[in-house]
Amino acid sequence: MKNFKIFLFNVILLFPVLMFGQQTVKGTVTEATGNSALPGVGIIIKGTIKGAATDFDGNYSIENVKPGDVLVFSYIGFNTKEVTVGNITTINVAMVESAESLDEIVVIGYGTTTIKDATGSVAAVTEKDFNKGNIVTPASLISGRVAGVTVTTDGSPGGGSAIRIRGGSSLGASNDPLIVVDGLPISNSTAGGSRSVLASINPNDIESMSILKDASSTAIYGSRASNGVIIITTKKGKSGFNVDINFKAGYQTLADKIEVFDGDAYRNLIAERVAAGQGGISIEQLGNANTNWQDEIYEEKFTFDQSISVSGALFNNVPARVSWGNTQQPGLRRTSKFERNSLTFNLNPSLADDHLKINFNANISSENNRFAPGVEGSAIYFDPTQPVYDATSPFGGFFEYHTNGIRDNANRNPVANLLQNENTSIVDRLYGNLEFDYKLKFLPELRTVLNLGYDRSYGVGSSILSTESINGFRYEEDGVVSYIGSESHYTSERKNLLLDAYLAYNKELENLNIEATAGYSYQKFMAEDFNTGNKRDPEAERDTNTQPDVVLLGFFARTNLNFMDKYLLTLSYRRDGTSRFNSDNRWGNFPAAALAWKINEEDFLKDSDVVSELKLRLGWGITGQQDIPASYAFLGRHVTGDSFSQYIFGNSAVVVGIPQSKFEDIKWEETTTYNIGLDYGFLNDKIKGSVEVYLKESNDLLANVAVADGSNFSNAGWQNIGKFTSKGVEFAIGSDIVRTDDLNVNASYNLNINQTKIDELAYGQDIEVGGIGGGTGSRIQVHREGFAPYSYFVYKQLYDTAGAPIEGAYADINQDGIINSSDRYIYKKPNADITMGFQTGVNYKDFDLVFNLRASIGNYMYNNVNSSRAQYNLLQDVTALGNIPVTVLESNFVETANVLISDYYLENASFLKMDNLNFGYTFNKFNNDISSIRVWTGVQNVFTITNYSGLDPEVFGGIDNTIYPRPRTFLMGANIKF
């Protein structure tokens, strides 16, 4: 009893001491680099569930902490930090950015997940992984960075890119992936006057791009998802005042030219050919000049890019970001120009005690273009013995072919064409979205989200041809003929409205995490174009072309179940309706399911030192495609002809009215995708990557195929006929090979092996595609059952014993004694079998070096430049002499018609390219205000290794009929962060 009283007394005496032992610890949590405050950092007393979080300024306060307790600070993207509490009650913590990216947030449709918890095939590329160099449009940021994603960018300034994810899934419908910017899906239809749909988005404003590759992740986008989805997220405001300034200057040079005969060699060649008996050559037309026409049409110029962004918190409460960017990229062709000014504005206030989050993004951009006409063909062809200028010429002082002022049927001076043609446009674009995310007060697990999106492009342009141009409109008065140039003006508008509304429910039970989303999406696309026609032609008609609206509606639902953080299940469903099909066929159902097993969380691997990540993913889904050029092929419609297409009855012209072809029963394409993936990580994620195997089957392919004549108002139309299979393997690996305080070497590599085959076509009938130059109506590719799409369809060239090709001699494939189109055979295809990407970065102290390589193996190219030009008969082009490529000396071919469709011109265009090489130095803590300055220098389009004899082995579509050359740009720049 006495012992108990003493015990009780001690306890009572000690109680205040124990009470005083419980203290309140306060402090501020910041980022180690840059010192900006980190809000939302979780702090937990280790071993308990007591915790707190930092507020907006990074301040926290946690009570009832005893000395000896360990405080655990954790925040996504940063290494978790543990601090033992002593007697000091103010503990400030600086968090170091995590090299791990597994906790990185990945944006998926209508929600986010982390790489760790993703069940589908998704890849996230963030700012630190983006390609560095002269990146003018967003697609170039990820070129070569993601397995299975190929980006082929046009060489023209601000030029568009063809993006293909796993080879695409369509024949006749679009193969472009769906691009979503901050929740707003972008239309693929470019406003007239704009370079491309992505040209007005400044890459400096992009925070990350999520690429969804398999149906289990894309099916939630339903009817547009068959070709994959790219979700672009732009930068938002952060706490702490930050200023980011970027300068970039580059010098664009011409990497290569097509080799043709120079003036002297040409004069010799003509003399030789005439002596050898070639008829019809007007040798008297030879001039005395030595003009290199390709040099004359290109000009090496500077390109500039600058942007400044300011982010911080308005009224200390509302994160905001403003940025302005200016890009000037004149192309290599003389007179061409691309200039973009963009202004973005983001506001992300969080109201009602964090229950209502508002996301407001607005982007205004203005493109200012001058389009230079494609004169590569006439530059190759023009007689090198003629001068560029001719003082006696009635056509602005340029040398041209004419007879007493009447133009001849001959080649036109390419320099004159560039300088006398003013084709300019200004395209203004406003796009953005306003998103409300409200967490219910009485049920905080449930959020309601409303996203309103708007995208409007308005282009105004004009095309004016000087009155001195030989290509002008022919005007005759009183028997006197003159050319009065031409002038047309146009406007073009594209509008896109979006409304997304959905509920998101997230509940964490003991062993099970449930996430559920259900909602509705509405999107409407509108397009209108106006053209004045040639105002100098008295008969020209002004015309407004208004396209019908395209409306897409969908209902979607998804649930993610996470059982014990080991077993993950995702189920999603979307029901989509489109205005493109009739009411019976317009609704489609797109389900998807995915299972993931985090093997590394199982007991037998949980504590392994070697295996840090091993996740097996199985996915299945059905996605749709309905993006065909026809907006309502099922409706019965009539069109009236324009003023040039009338018929005369009696003595007046009558406007013709023709019914349009009508295809009532067209419906969705459906692609079913199976995907098996294994994400791995070794040695604490020092080496990580993934392996994937996929199979895609597209059914009911929408293709423009022949229909029985007489039954409809065309001989072909959109029908659902055809089947197509794609299968492949992807492999990706990345590693922080060396990571010490001074030296960091990292590298990543990705590989995709893809095979696509057409299983079934309408009536088993071939579809000829791939138009080429060299003879009107000629085609070089074919879609045929059992072969890859766009396979080349050529004659088999025969060679003599010395290995030289025999002109016009082809193998009689079907052994019927005649050489005609039945002897064409399928040989190779333009799409690569294997594509690879590799990037490596070396950081030593404050220096950094980055370069990336890209390879493509198994892609072939039809060299149309040679096939339609490198023949001796073209030395005389109708009425004038013409130049030809020097490759004619290898083949000694004479007649284009005899050799155009020969497999002699099919070349292996496999290549290895180094896209970017970048070297920089960072001044850290320059002074108190500026937190870092990085200066850098680099080269873009460093080298290309290929056996292809043409200019560039990377031509989308596999037919090289001259391209806008890709410049080699030498760059330098600076990036200043405050």
Place this chain on the structure above:
Amino acid sequence: MKTKNIFKLLFFFFGTLIFFSACTNELDVTPKDDDEFLSEDFYASKDSYRSALAGIYGNLSLTGTTGPASSNLQGIDAGTSQYGRTLWYLQDLAADEVIWSYENDEGGAVKAIQRNTWSASNTILLGFFSRAMFSVALTNDFLRQSTEENLAARGHSAISAEIKTYRAEARLLRALAYYHLMDLFGKAAFVTENDPIGVYQGPEYNREQLFTFIESELKAIEGDLVGSNQNEYARADKAVAWMILAKMYLNAEVYIGQNKYTECLAYSNKIINGGFSLASNYSYNFLADNDYNEAGTNEIIFPLVVDSKVTQNWGPTTVIINGEVGSLEANAVALGVDNGWGGALRVRKQFAEKFLNGDVPLTDTRNTLTTEGREIEIADVGDRDAGYIISKYKNLNVDGSRGGVHFEFVNTDFPLFRLADVYLMYAEAVVRGGSGGTMGEAVGYVNALRNRANSATITDNDLTLNFLIDERSRELHWEGHRRQDLVRFSLFTGGNYNWVWKGGSTNGIALSSHLNVYPMPANNMAANPNLTQNPGY
């Protein structure tokens, strides 16, 4: 409290869902462009029937509704799907009257036609077949839309009489298309206004069935057509129906193995007495103003309209006139265009010889050969300086002024049917034993043509089949008749008449008889399994 809020929330949620579901009717879109209409809206106006009729006629000259380069047939460009041009290629280019210099055009399709080495995948065959069947489809739609019931339903009964004539003309154009298909391919898919629109596959009609159909059609509509040579310019009248019948009867031995020369004479007489007369000058038929000059008003029975301003097309006359410009002569301005196409068209030796007496050109005004500085032989088809050229068609008016102001498009109509042809058909039917005509009249008609051409007249004894096949060439060359004539005279295939580059050989070789009919184009056959290939292909 909590429950109430949940109910409020659910109510709000389902309310919005119902509201959004109502938006689903937004999925029904309609045309917004001012040139495009829902078919019902198009026919709301009375004038639209004339417009639709112009559309059917327009299919003979136009290839699309937005200018000469537009094509409403897919996979074939405007150049290889124009009605008159492909008809001219298939009838004239395949024989002895003409040769085209640019043999790699259309992927070699032109080369294959002019060397008789065509296959079922030839683009020009595809182009003509599809274009002619398009005429059938347009007529069928017009007939469906213009029934008495539809007129009444739209309140257009007042114009019912005029519509009757329109319907007759539409049926005539459909019969014309089937006539051409019967002649060139020997079969076609048979589709009428009673068949559904969409993917219907019509049954195959062979020559007998097509012959019977066309004959009954033309006789059925004869009463509703406007009187001979009395309809407004460019529209068909009774004479056009008679002409098609006369042609079919003249060729009946080829089509159905029956002798119908008497019927041919009956209809030829109807045309000859139908208010037509020869123009005083042969060349007037082929000038820019052949819509209204003497030939256009009196001699041309049915033109295909061409106008450099309102009916722009790369049709037969555009091709012929630009192609006639010689590579050496540079006579573009003399033909009424700016540049021409550098010598695209020349004539073959066998044709030129019909206008030569040894080496001396005949003074016949139908002879427009340019021989100076040129050799008659064509050793290399691509050599545009070899071979003679002619200047039959011109884009000049009778007074020498230029037709229109375009540098390339012309105003010259293509004379599909003209009176001179009927004179020669009469003569031929008489020689072949038809009754209803006399030798004297026959010789008289032939001499009328020869007198107009300042050529020596003939006597009864001279009027033989051998003479007629050559005279038809002298009168009607480059007008889309040659192959049909040679087939009828059993001279197209076989080795009885070889011309240079026939069968692809420099001096010509005999052709297998299966080439008397063109093969069914592969694409058209693939789309309609009812169609079968012709023998030998």
